[in-house]
Amino acid sequence: MRNRIMILTIVASIVVPAYTYAAENSPSLKIPPQEVISKLLPGSQILGSGQMKYLGWLVYDATLYSKDRNISPDKPFALKLSYNLSASKDQIAQRSLEGMREVGFTDEVKLAAWYRQMLKIFPNVRKGTQLTGLYLPSKGAQFYLGSKHIGTIKDPQFGKWFFNIWLSERTNLKNLRRQLLGIS
DSSP states (O other): OHHHHHHHHHHHHHHOOHHHHHHHTSGGGOSOHHHHHHHHSTTOEEEEEEEEEETTEEEEEEEEEESSSSOOTTSOEEEEEEESSOBOHHHHHHHHHHHHHHTTOOOHHHHHHHHHHHHHHOOOBOTTOEEEEEEETTTEEEEEETTEEEEEEOOHHHHHHHHHHHHSTTOSOHHHHHHHHTOO
């Protein structure tokens, strides 16, 4: 299993398309991430941050932003992931589906539709890529690559279940959840 992950990581780092490099290095993405968060959620603050590791590898750093100290389904918030390794958009979308299943979502028809939407939105990532997801109550989620808006999924259920990957009490990322929510 570990060898398979290492091979997938190496292959993904080799085949990352040139558009990702160009997009990440475009002038529009030079806005510091905190300024982007401030524009998306004026008055927001960092609630917490942590790292997602898998088999000892640092996958990404995560930071949760909100105007309020308590995350709730009726208030917007943002989650920024700063990647430490390369992954394809397919790997990211597949892992997102697995995460939604792990926290209890079982509608495979919806998951298939969301998978197709995520593939259209998510880029391939490499070390240093920053993706931010903005949770919009009753509307879904918006996604940003650096400061560039890369897509929206306008399904309130998607927004809830996607962010539950990190924030649900049922998540497999319990330590990261505690860090993001500032729970000791």
